[in-house]
Amino acid sequence: MKLLKHIRFLPGSGILKGMLVTARNLIGSYYDPRRLRTVRYPEERLPLPENSRSVPFLVYDGDDAETGLRCVACHICETECPARAIHIVNACDKRGKVLKRPHRFEIDISACMGCQICSEVCPFDAIMMDNAYNHAAFERFDSLTLTRERLAKPNAYFHRIKPTEAAEIDSRLAADRSRMEERRRKKEAANATHNESAR
Amino acid sequence: MRLVEPEGFGANGVGGGDGDERLLELSMGPQHPSTHGVFRMNVVLDGETVVRLQPVFGYLHRNHEKIAESQSYLASIPYTDRLDYFCSLSNNWAYVRAVETLAGIPVPERAEYIRVILAELTRLQNHTVFLGFLLGDMGGWGTALMYAFRQREEILDLFEALTGSRMMCNYMRFGGCRCELPSGWMEQARAVVAGYPAFLDEMEQLLVENEILVARTQGVGVVSAEKAVNAGLTGPILRAAGVDYDIRKVDRYGIYDRFSYRVPLGEHGDTYDRMMIRLLEMRESLKILQQAMADLPEGPILHSDVQVRNLCPPEGEAYCRVEAPKGELGFYLISDNTARPYRYRIRPPSLINLTLLEEMSLGMKIADVMVILGSIDIVLGEVDR
Amino acid sequence: MISAEQIREHVLHARPDAGLELISNLCPSCQDSLLVAAEDAVEVARLLRDDPELRLDYCSNVTGVDWPERPVRTPPGSAPAGQRMRAEVAARPGCFEVVYHLFSMSLKHGPVVLRMRTENRSDRVRLPSLTPIWHSAEFQEREVFDLYGIRFDGHPDLRRLLMWEEFEGHPMRKDYLPPAEDDVREPFAAARNRMVQ
Ligand code: SF4
Numbered sequence A: 001m002k003l004l005k006h007i008r009f010l011p012g013s014g015i016l017k018g019m020l021v022t023a024r025n026l027i028g029s030y031y032d033p034r035r036l037r038t039v040r041y042p043e044e045r046l047p048l049p050e051n052s053r054s055v056p057f058l059v060y061d062g063d064d065a066e067t068g069l070r071c072v073a074c075h076i077c078e079t080e081c082p083a084r085a086i087h088i089v090n091a092c093d094k095r096g097k098v099l100k101r102p103h104r105f106e107i108d109i110s111a112c113m114g115c116q117i118c119s120e121v122c123p124f125d126a127i128m129m130d131n132a133y134n135h136a137a138f139e140r141f142d143s144l145t146l147t148r149e150r151l152a153k154p155n156a157y158f159h160r161i162k163p164t165e166a167a168e169i170d171s172r173l174a175a176d177r178s179r180m181e182e183r184r185r186k187k188e189a190a191n192a193t194h195n196e197s198a199r
Numbered sequence B: 001m002r003l004v005e006p007e008g009f010g011a012n013g014v015g016g017g018d019g020d021e022r023l024l025e026l027s028m029g030p031q032h033p034s035t036h037g038v039f040r041m042n043v044v045l046d047g048e049t050v051v052r053l054q055p056v057f058g059y060l061h062r063n064h065e066k067i068a069e070s071q072s073y074l075a076s077i078p079y080t081d082r083l084d085y086f087c088s089l090s091n092n093w094a095y096v097r098a099v100e101t102l103a104g105i106p107v108p109e110r111a112e113y114i115r116v117i118l119a120e121l122t123r124l125q126n127h128t129v130f131l132g133f134l135l136g137d138m139g140g141w142g143t144a145l146m147y148a149f150r151q152r153e154e155i156l157d158l159f160e161a162l163t164g165s166r167m168m169c170n171y172m173r174f175g176g177c178r179c180e181l182p183s184g185w186m187e188q189a190r191a192v193v194a195g196y197p198a199f200l201d202e203m204e205q206l207l208v209e210n211e212i213l214v215a216r217t218q219g220v221g222v223v224s225a226e227k228a229v230n231a232g233l234t235g236p237i238l239r240a241a242g243v244d245y246d247i248r249k250v251d252r253y254g255i256y257d258r259f260s261y262r263v264p265l266g267e268h269g270d271t272y273d274r275m276m277i278r279l280l281e282m283r284e285s286l287k288i289l290q291q292a293m294a295d296l297p298e299g300p301i302l303h304s305d306v307q308v309r310n311l312c313p314p315e316g317e318a319y320c321r322v323e324a325p326k327g328e329l330g331f332y333l334i335s336d337n338t339a340r341p342y343r344y345r346i347r348p349p350s351l352i353n354l355t356l357l358e359e360m361s362l363g364m365k366i367a368d369v370m371v372i373l374g375s376i377d378i379v380l381g382e383v384d385r
Numbered sequence C: 001m002i003s004a005e006q007i008r009e010h011v012l013h014a015r016p017d018a019g020l021e022l023i024s025n026l027c028p029s030c031q032d033s034l035l036v037a038a039e040d041a042v043e044v045a046r047l048l049r050d051d052p053e054l055r056l057d058y059c060s061n062v063t064g065v066d067w068p069e070r071p072v073r074t075p076p077g078s079a080p081a082g083q084r085m086r087a088e089v090a091a092r093p094g095c096f097e098v099v100y101h102l103f104s105m106s107l108k109h110g111p112v113v114l115r116m117r118t119e120n121r122s123d124r125v126r127l128p129s130l131t132p133i134w135h136s137a138e139f140q141e142r143e144v145f146d147l148y149g150i151r152f153d154g155h156p157d158l159r160r161l162l163m164w165e166e167f168e169g170h171p172m173r174k175d176y177l178p179p180a181e182d183d184v185r186e187p188f189a190a191a192r193n194r195m196v197q
């Protein structure tokens, strides 16, 4: 019989060996954190790693969520979102000219799968991944549709949840800005000399 | 549940016998603790013995292929996470490799190493959970499963620190990986790998000689090598039948030819061998991990001139496969030189490994069916797609 | 690895009258395929499996492809390099295709890509089943039948695999229109329904 082959010592020794393991784990769970990895959840929470992601939010610079929004409503995230969870409507001025900022920006977090493709494709670093995970609501539609007001969060918040990434993006944006500034100044200077020589 | 007349099954070669005999037709699932998701089996029983078994699929079908054909190549990566949700990184790799083959995209060396590291970590945690669930299917709810989940948590922590998500990693991109390793990640990963053998020793001590487990698994669900090959079984359950076929060795994809590791093979093709194969495979994975972590080169992580967004591969088709923890995971893509795949097909190992489920189960007791199903190791997200 | 051209010659050597056509694939993957005539398919498949030099004992992937009738954009022959596939397909009336990816576990080579085409997309959609040769095709052919509506003659158990029995239509066909999602809130509904079409 095949069974006999595996019984080395006496019948039941395999089970006894297994019991030894459970005993070790039982006792170990009192002092070894590797053997007891859980915490009592709602009161105690494990720190989230910096990369941790849940749903996206919109970053704004300064303190005004209206004007500081980095988003220019280019609709790239809307087209790339695999779940089609983003809906954007551009703002218009009085004469109906389309402006480069969102009038409505909505994310349906009941469909959003937190894949962060939107923040990856956004060329303006305007949409970032949040790590807040408590989104439970009593109603499926409006409470789970994050509007622009609920999505907009200050850059300081971004710095708080993801310091490394935020610092990186800030320095990149600052470098971009200074390069633009440089270029503008050069152009102005060139224009000035041009005008001078023309005169 | 209903009693059926044996005559009703006479036509199918089942039943028969004298009028006293009654067969019981039992529908197991889709809500059943041991079907690993929403999977149903129509079982016909003679007493407790299985005389016929028909798997019923589709409860988790969402037509992933159709969705993928309606959107860009990039947007399908997060969907592949949700195929076999235990092994999202292997799925990512299979898909991006298919696109890379289709479009001829080179991958930087560092990215290749990171991919190997992540794929082997995925294999480790998949097999770990497998062991826990197998015990659960035998009625040993709790103990082994909890140990397995506790250990797996260490690997999931690594995944979360790197990719931002424990299970839906969405990490690989055409021509490399999405982001650089965070600082301290490598040290943490080394510590996890270093601590793993102790866990495996403990698991072995718990399982390998346990008389109950041996009695429940040896000689249960035997499948011969020949049948396994013909039925397209892949992965550990093929190797448990003694067929030496590991795609990492055969295709030498990525940089697997740089590492030294062995492919464990079984002899009997039964459930016990399938379990042991996985235990041994984890040890081999640890070897690969140690080598890959030691050699990890510096360099870019994403090929610089690949267009990840709006990728339009040239016209043509490619079939590309990897050795996922559950077997051969293949992606077949046809491009018509637009930004969307013309045809996007997944070859799911879990579905095809079920081909022989009926054959393995015939003549076994109903309680063994759960063990056999557990030993095949399916995930319904991948079976039904 | 043996090329598709060599395999074609090998098969034609054994069975000179088999309808076997090479379809080249010019993209970087270079996976050429063999188009086999439906009436010879079972014979050719058996030969591929049992031939001592090929021993393609493992059929990995079976899938359908839908090629609807398309206006001929590039006349065949004048297509520039790299465009052969489209020209060739566009010149055809619509058809369904079944693609088999074969490997050899004993000789460790592959993939060999085998294709079959139906005569049209409406009524002549029968193809021989290769499940008797490779058992692994069983569920996958059922899936192709389910999602594309290709009927496999000789399949032991041809039923729907993923959709339910009463379902009408074949969702993977390019012209299949899914019912609109009805419980999605308005601004998203349009986008999501557009997506599935
Ligand atoms: S979030 Fe970024 S990608 Fe989306 S619309 Fe605004 S600027 Fe464009």
Ligand code: SF4
Binding pocket: A055, A056, A080, A081, A082, A083, A084, A085, A086, A107, A111, A112, A113, A114, A115, A116, A117, A118, A119
């Ligand atoms: S995280 Fe993914 S699913 Fe969610 S809004 Fe962004 S792109 Fe869409």
